[in-house]
Amino acid sequence: MSAAGTTAASVPLLEARDISASYGHVQALKPTSLHIAEGELVTILGPNGAGKTTLMRALTRLTASMGSVFFRGEDISGLPTHKLARRGIVMVQEGRGLFPQMSVRENLIIGAYLHAAEAEAQMGTVFELFPRLRERIDQIAGSLSGGEQQMLAIGRALMAKPQLLMLDEPSLGLAPRVAFEILSTLSELNRRGIGILLVEQKAPLALKLARRVYVISLGKIVAELKTDEIKSYHDLARYYLH
Ligand SMILES: Nc1ncnc2c1ncn2[C@@H]1O[C@H](COP(=O)(O)OP(=O)(O)OP(=O)(O)O)[C@@H](O)[C@H]1O
Ligand SMILES: [Mg+2]
Incomplete structure (x- = not known):
């Protein structure tokens, strides 16, 4: 135990505190906090326009953001995208680029x-x-x-050589078999020790892959759920109804 009462193992791989982002006067991402533990695969679920891409872009500074981000306990708030890549934080964007x-x-x-x-x-x-x-x-x-x-x-x-791989809807537009193949590879990468933050709209796939899910709606995280506690998709549906 350190003086602060935390062990090295309990320091998250990534932690965001009150991260937010705006397009002009519109705050597309309201102050939002989340974490990814070392070696964890976490999914972000949410309807179209909820702010999933904005959250990923805010975390990787592709979009200007407010709030704090820590990587293995180190404050990386404000570092530009290319410096984050040097630390091992890499994003696969929607549309692939x-x-x-x-x-x-x-x-x-x-x-x-x-x-x-x-x-x-x-x-x-x-x-x-x-x-x-x-x-x-x-x-x-x-x-x-x-x-x-x-x-x-x-x-x-x-x-x-990422330590943390962020992916924005990698299964978008793909046939189910191919989507499954790609997402299975993410599981394999995670088994090899790469932390993964995955935006995935297909709830069955998201729940199968991850043990923990954040649900985002109208620009903020409205639920953090352990997938083994979700008994049916109806448990999720209420978060999709605005
Ligand atoms: N460049 C932009 N300029 C203005 N508004 C934007 C911009 N990008 C996104 N928005 C708005 O911010 C909100 C969140 O968009 P975002 O793309 O983050 O949602 P999403 O959850 O990724 O949606 P989808 O599931 O369709 O990919 C939406 O209302 C969107 O219209
Ligand atoms: Mg998106």
């Missing part, structure tokens, strides 16, 4: 800009997780299927 005219390999190499010397080894890890990317290594990203593009977006994020 790939370079469509570049090959699979080139997109991956760009992701390794922080660890260029280890790019080949890291690419091996990505191909082990997503063998389909190895088969398509010279194909341009824009001609990949939606599922393959999502695999590439996650693969590119992995090239930055």
